[in-house]
Amino acid sequence: MEAMTFGGDNPQPRFGHTICMIAPNKIALFGGAVGDTGKYIITGDVYIGDVIQRKWKRIEASGSVPTNRAAHQALAIELNQMIIFGGAVGGGGLADDNLFVFELRDDTGTWVTVPVIGTTPGRRYGHTMVLIKPYLIVFGGNTGQEPVNDAWSFNLEKSPYSWSKLECSSEQPCVRVYHSAAHCNTGSANGMMVTFGGRTSDQSALNDAWGLRRHRDGRWDWVRAPYKNQNEIPAQRYQHSTLFLGTLMLVIGGRSNQVGDTLPFEIYDTETSEWYKFQSIQRFRHSSWLVDQFLYLHGGFDSDQPNIPTEGILRLDLNKRFAQTPQLLRQLNTIRNDNTFMESFNPRAPPNSSNNNTQDQFRRTNQQAQQRNQQTQQQVRVSSANNKNIRLANQALVAMVYGPEEDITNQVKKVPIDKLQDEHRKLGAGFQDPNSQNKSQFVEQMLAPFIQNLLLPKDYQSIPPNSNLMTGIRKDSIIKLCDEVQRILEKEPIVLKLRRPIKIYGNLNGQYLDLMRFFDHFKAPYDNLYNGDIDSQDYLFLGDYVDRGTRSLEIILLLFTLKVKYGDQIHLLRGHHEDPKINKIFGFADECYLKYAEDINDPNSIYQRINRVFQYLPLAAVIEDKIFCVHGGIGQTIRTIDEIELIQKPLQIIHDPVTYQQKIALELLWSDPCLNEDELENQPNVERDLFQNKSIIRFGNNRINNFLQENNLNMIIRSHEPTNEGFERLNTNVITIFSCSDYGNCGNKGAILSITKRGDIIPKVIPTANLINEARWLNLEEAAQRASGFVKYVDINNDELQYRRRPFTPSRQKKIGSQKQFK
Numbered sequence: 001m002e003a004m005t006f007g008g009d010n011p012q013p014r015f016g017h018t019i020c021m022i023a024p025n026k027i028a029l030f031g032g033a034v035g036d037t038g039k040y041i042i043t044g045d046v047y048i049g050d051v052i053q054r055k056w057k058r059i060e061a062s063g064s065v066p067t068n069r070a071a072h073q074a075l076a077i078e079l080n081q082m083i084i085f086g087g088a089v090g091g092g093g094l095a096d097d098n099l100f101v102f103e104l105r106d107d108t109g110t111w112v113t114v115p116v117i118g119t120t121p122g123r124r125y126g127h128t129m130v131l132i133k134p135y136l137i138v139f140g141g142n143t144g145q146e147p148v149n150d151a152w153s154f155n156l157e158k159s160p161y162s163w164s165k166l167e168c169s170s171e172q173p174c175v176r177v178y179h180s181a182a183h184c185n186t187g188s189a190n191g192m193m194v195t196f197g198g199r200t201s202d203q204s205a206l207n208d209a210w211g212l213r214r215h216r217d218g219r220w221d222w223v224r225a226p227y228k229n230q231n232e233i234p235a236q237r238y239q240h241s242t243l244f245l246g247t248l249m250l251v252i253g254g255r256s257n258q259v260g261d262t263l264p265f266e267i268y269d270t271e272t273s274e275w276y277k278f279q280s281i282q283r284f285r286h287s288s289w290l291v292d293q294f295l296y297l298h299g300g301f302d303s304d305q306p307n308i309p310t311e312g313i314l315r316l317d318l319n320k321r322f323a324q325t326p327q328l329l330r331q332l333n334t335i336r337n338d339n340t341f342m343e344s345f346n347p348r349a350p351p352n353s354s355n356n357n358t359q360d361q362f363r364r365t366n367q368q369a370q371q372r373n374q375q376t377q378q379q380v381r382v383s384s385a386n387n388k389n390i391r392l393a394n395q396a397l398v399a400m401v402y403g404p405e406e407d408i409t410n411q412v413k414k415v416p417i418d419k420l421q422d423e424h425r426k427l428g429a430g431f432q433d434p435n436s437q438n439k440s441q442f443v444e445q446m447l448a449p450f451i452q453n454l455l456l457p458k459d460y461q462s463i464p465p466n467s468n469l470m471t472g473i474r475k476d477s478i479i480k481l482c483d484e485v486q487r488i489l490e491k492e493p494i495v496l497k498l499r500r501p502i503k504i505y506g507n508l509n510g511q512y513l514d515l516m517r518f519f520d521h522f523k524a525p526y527d528n529l530y531n532g533d534i535d536s537q538d539y540l541f542l543g544d545y546v547d548r549g550t551r552s553l554e555i556i557l558l559l560f561t562l563k564v565k566y567g568d569q570i571h572l573l574r575g576h577h578e579d580p581k582i583n584k585i586f587g588f589a590d591e592c593y594l595k596y597a598e599d600i601n602d603p604n605s606i607y608q609r610i611n612r613v614f615q616y617l618p619l620a621a622v623i624e625d626k627i628f629c630v631h632g633g634i635g636q637t638i639r640t641i642d643e644i645e646l647i648q649k650p651l652q653i654i655h656d657p658v659t660y661q662q663k664i665a666l667e668l669l670w671s672d673p674c675l676n677e678d679e680l681e682n683q684p685n686v687e688r689d690l691f692q693n694k695s696i697i698r699f700g701n702n703r704i705n706n707f708l709q710e711n712n713l714n715m716i717i718r719s720h721e722p723t724n725e726g727f728e729r730l731n732t733n734v735i736t737i738f739s740c741s742d743y744g745n746c747g748n749k750g751a752i753l754s755i756t757k758r759g760d761i762i763p764k765v766i767p768t769a770n771l772i773n774e775a776r777w778l779n780l781e782e783a784a785q786r787a788s789g790f791v792k793y794v795d796i797n798n799d800e801l802q803y804r805r806r807p808f809t810p811s812r813q814k815k816i817g818s819q820k821q822f823k
Helices: 324-335 339-345 355-381 417-426 440-456 475-490 512-522 552-565 588-596 606-614 641-645 660-670 699-710 778-783 789-793 798-804
Strands: 002-004 016-021 025-035 039-050 055-058 061-063 073-078 081-083 087-088 099-105 108-113 128-132 134-143 146-154 161-165 180-184 192-196 209-214 220-224 241-245 249-251 264-269 274-278 285-291 292-298 305-309 314-315 395-398 412-416 495-496 503-507 539-543 569-572 620-623 629-631 695-698 715-718 727-730 734-737 750-755 761-766
Touching: 016 081, 016 285, 025 073, 025 081, 025 099, 061 146, 073 128, 081 134, 099 727, 128 180, 128 192, 134 192, 180 249, 192 241, 192 249, 241 285, 249 292, 249 324, 249 789, 264 324, 292 395, 314 789, 339 715, 440 475, 440 552, 440 695, 475 552, 475 606, 495 641, 503 512, 512 552, 512 641, 512 750, 512 761, 552 569, 552 606, 588 789, 620 641, 699 715, 734 750
Parallel strands: 016 073, 061 108, 495 620, 503 539, 539 569, 629 715, 715 734
Antiparallel strands: 002 314, 016 025, 025 039, 039 055, 073 081, 081 099, 099 108, 128 134, 134 146, 146 161, 180 192, 192 209, 209 220, 241 249, 249 264, 264 274, 285 292, 292 314, 395 412, 503 750, 620 629, 727 734, 750 761
């Protein structure tokens, strides 16, 4: 490929941007992310490039300018006009679901928002958008919660403008994100949108191709593209691009699930169903376009430097590339003589029409809508007394009694605004609210048995030894609770941004009674102002709720209940035991079988359902932009927190990772800091390398200091290892907190951390539990001698049995510490 040098206002190196041909030999670049190795900034720039003069010009645009975004879609709709939709805005957020039209006029640009009525495809990124005139087609992508496979059409010529979800009765592509799509306008696939590859819900790359076509009667349907030779199938890939050259679909760049994999430049002939492979073009998250027989690429990442976006433009002469493939060369020569095809990627002004037809049409429609709404808006306009910062508080104070002579002790409480509509039920039978909804009542009724049976901080000492607290909770209630908490977790980012004051809990490992002791001594997440502090505190749990201990179900179901009840104040991170490969070995599977006599291999079992919820738990949290909280540690791979935010949920933990993000996730859950304060470099972590994949390390002080400096942080708070005092401080910037006492009968204390509003960090410690006759730890070796029913429904193999015989993780080397506050 040939490197092209452009002059003028050269754009910064970027990825996740779009480039489309808006006129003969004229390209429009919009948005994308710039920066270096994780310090990425999302942009909203518009640059116009002249391919003949090889010159860029940055355009200052006015009007309804869209927010900065990347991983969006853009395409040309008329001469000097492009339309954009969707994308990500950084920090786990998504761009709005408006359509924006950009128009270039005499080196200046204007933006107009398309007026839309009715339901839209919603916010998403990593989707595709194709124009099959007059229809825009949006397909797939990620909604911020999950990848999807829905398709939507938008008629650019029919006002009032609205989206229509396509209901196809035929077989459909599976869910996917970071796939590609392009419009074929000749041959047997004429009028068809062809999509290829992408990444599906289990993070695996795809290599299938599908066509979407509209029939004359208005129906849309999908058809899977046939591959003539099954021995020559295309490479699996995502974050690539595709373009049509006549009947030929060009598949350019991308990456796969294999680290360092070199993907060929591939061509699919829609007429013969044959694939052709050529030398690799090592780019992903780039943009590409065609001019005559030349293929151009801009930006994205090079496989050799997957964290630093590239700059400049590459050009490939397809005449030379196809020289040894006469079938493709003949088609290319035919296409070059076909003017109608050249117009497909070189938009020209339609005959007898003005250059600004489409955008003016949207602008007129917007103006008409604004005029209709103006009078209504004037009637409801509220003066802010020239203070633009006035906002509604998120809580209201509710008085529970009204008589001036009545005792008001404990009769005034704070209520979240969004729950205020339910307070009529507590004010007396005479008050009726016609707008009350059944949703909150359903949730409260669903949570009631869990709260009654499990939230017992004042009664835990009276619980009989080894009693089963789950007898009052039905299996169907647990499944409903899992459904509800998963809905909440799906909407959360994978890195939480939290505030002070906050309490932080470390490993619990099925020690329900220790959790009740903490709730008893240091207050609990109650509404009650005397026994609870949920009104003034957030709670952060660092994972490892299950395994080893005998009451894992009590722990996890209580925390799920609190998460549903106090979603904005209870925060649950994922630990390394929130993984079915681990918790089948170390006791959670045993407990589900013993307490509910279920087959853990049944996808409808409690065990399987809870593990599916685990896939949506966040991996990390940042408190006040200064304290990084994680279950295990920072490992050796991750450089910036932004890299965690690129990991998609639901997340399966891969213990032999092949991708960059798989390795980051594994290290966040499994790595530990070095044991000695003077250890500068990373060290092997043989004790933690359970499956002997050499993926786990102990990170040294140089690694810690570099990570904190790179991310502008002060401290790391983590769990994952028991400590003699319940907490341990390594130098001044790493704290290990472990909340279950006497781990494996080793005599350690348990502790939590309380971070005050002004930033003081105060450990709160409980001594080793004195629980007579309570069996706190499972005997995992008993599985081999248990009844045949256990062997049938839990199915422990020989390797897993050997892992069960591993001793408990030993306590970290004892450090000199106290219960004084940290600064």
